[in-house]
Amino acid sequence: MLCALIMAGGKGERFWPLSTDEKPKQFLKLLGEETMIQMTVKRLLPLIPIERIFVVTAAKYVDLLKEQVKDLPVENIIVEPIGRNTAPCIALSAFHISRIYSDASIVVLPSDHLVVESDRFIETIEYGYKFIQNHIEGIVTLGMKPDRTETGYGYIQFNSQFVVKNDSDICESEAAVTRDGDKCGLCLYKVERFVEKPDEDTAKEYIQKGNFLWNGGMFIWKCSTVIKLTKAYLNNTYSILKDIFASPDKDFANKLNEKYPYVDNISVDYGIMEKAKNIYVIPSDFGWDDIGTWYAIERYRDKDDNNNVCVGDTKNLSASNNIVVAKDKPIVVVGLDDVFVVESDDIIFVGKKKDINRIKEIKRNVSK
Known part of the structure; x- marks a missing residue:
């Protein structure tokens, strides 16, 4: 069961003064007649129905979200009492989604990115989901093929000698590097490391090496894997969330507001991805951009x-x-x-x- 988790709690400060704390950039029409969150939901619908699309956001943005995505079920709105970065945000959402769909896999993605080729985007997610179905403890990330020297993005370094086929184990083969034989021309590689935003000289070096991709912040994994890795690497966060979700429904909101501020304030890259072992990347070419600045x-x-x-x-x-x-x-x-x-x-x-x-x-x- 594939679900989507859209992260929509950011403040979009780099788009000030148009983006404000009251109405941040994911709720603005920056590129056309639809807001960024509307564009994000719309491109998912050919693959994932609205009842399996979840949005995690701050309490102050719930009304904006309901206004802009009218068909989104209210139970699919996950509210963070306070922003504590992406690792606890995703873990909170994994606990929530697991209560509704016990065997869910999720594609996690930001609410404010551009995708030019929606069909290719869907095809790439389907490819990654197929891998997760065959490798249930794996994590798939979508790495964007760089077309310019960019210092504003993090990068993913992959091992070009280890290509993974969806229906098989890891293959070590020069011939397999460029294509794994699938009709869609997509493949997965073992991730070696996530690296922070580089300076210009380092970014140029990454491009020249050819085995670095932009980190688009998109992941496909099972909710059970999210929870398992949170327990392993962010045990404080796991313990707090487990306690919150053990509460009776009538006490849940109060317990969430009381306990959630004490989770670890850490990104999913630092908290989990840099420590996890089974991470694979799909070099992706669907016309992506992080609409991060003017x-x-x-x-x-x-x-x-x-x-x-x-x-x-x-x-x-x-x-x-x-x-x-x-x-x-x-x-x-x-x-x-x-x-x-x-x-x-x-x-x-x-x-x-x-x-x-x-x-x-x-x-x-x-x-x-």
């Missing part, structure tokens, strides 16, 4: 003849290479290059594009 909007939004991204009622006169986002009022940019201008409910922000990666720092300074 640079991503520049990559995918239409541009005018002077390379300006214009959203809303905007005009660029003798201006080029700008990102201009208007909400309620017209914005006119004259004689400026390489700037971004963003209007939100509370503020109009003007800055040089070179400072986009400093958005979180700038937000903190403005908020003082």
Whole structure:
């Protein structure tokens, strides 16, 4: 039984001032007429029905979620009382989903990523799920084939000499490296390690080596495996969650609010993936991007003849290479290059594009 778990509790601070604590980027229409969470749910539906799609989020975003994904069953909304990073978030969700579907496998994915080729995305998930059905203690991650030197992503290093076929054990063969013979042309490799965001020289080295992929933060594994590995490597989190889920239904919410803040505050990469043994990666090519900063909007939004991204009622006169986002009022940019201008409910922000990666720092300074 394959279910989906969408993580939708982040604050999206790098998209400030449009993304706010009250309405973060997963609930915004950044790339078109649908919000990021709506796009994420929609691309899953050809494979996973809405009754098996779960969303974990913060209590303050539940109403937004219900408004934007109207068909989502209320029991499929998993509420974190407090954000404690991805490892406890996924473990909490695995406990929850296991109570509804006792033998569930889950594909875990963020709510705010772009996928260009939805059919290929579905095909890749199906391929990974088939592997998990045959290797029940395994973990499959989707690694994105890099097409540029990127310092904003983590990377996955894989062993190119060990390719795995869905219906067999690990094969060590030069001939098997490029393709495992499956009609879809997909294959799995043994993961050697997860590495943090590199500097530019290191990123270039990774690209040249050819056995590094971008870490898209997407995993396919059984709920039982999530729980087992949480017990092994994050025993404090496991013990707290086990105690919470042993509570009677009438006491569950109070127990969750009381105990959950004491789970480990750690990412799934640090807490589990760097320690687990049976991790495999599918090199994936479905047109993925982490819509993490305003640079991503520049990559995918239409541009005018002077390379300006214009959203809303905007005009660029003798201006080029700008990102201009208007909400309620017209914005006119004259004689400026390489700037971004963003209007939100509370503020109009003007800055040089070179400072986009400093958005979180700038937000903190403005908020003082």
